[in-house]
Amino acid sequence: MFTGIVEELGTVAAVEEQGDAIRLTVEASVVLEDAGLGDSISVNGCCLTVAERTATTWTADVMQETLDKTGLRGVAPGDRVNLERAVTADKRLGGHIVQGHVDGVGEVLRRTPSEHWEVVEVSLPQGPGGDLGRYLVDKGSITVDGVSLTVVEAGERSFTVSLIPETLARTTLGSRRVGDRVNLEADVLAKHVEKLLVGGHLDALVRRLGEGT
Structure with a gap:
């Protein structure tokens, strides 16, 4: 589990094609301070497992x-x-609960700079299993x-976020251009609420709570 607070910008050092997979090597420093084989590291929101490591x-x-x-x-x-x-149990949850399981890929549609922040609009993937808009709400x-970002406006086909200078400087979102693809993960709590509401699961839960079971 992650919090969506990026620790550092790494650099892709090598990509080894393996047909139905790739081996991805990334240069880093901060995330390697205590990383061991089998540990999880989020790369652009994707939870990956450390298979090999060197000093850098x-x-x-x-x-x-x-x-x-x-x-x-x-x-x-x-x-x-x-x-x-x-994230470890003794750390502050500075963002929100992030699993590192990407739900879909959006596209940067528009960037609107301001004096102290920048508004970015991102498309939502459409089609079967791609309706992420149902999980998004304003704020x-x-x-x-x-x-980890806060939604400014949640639309049916896109949403907007405001990026502060810190986010622009310390993450790849500062250099993403219109047309670039970005990984999206919706709030897992919204997914659980949806499942409870579908098929009467919520009513059953309320009954069980009322019965003290």
């Missing part, structure tokens, strides 16, 4: 499912990526490329 790099295996459902398919050496280690949470 770590390597993960990225399977076909991840390549099909996220923007990691197009990464290349030299690309900057957002990195975050899995709710959304993860964009692994960054």
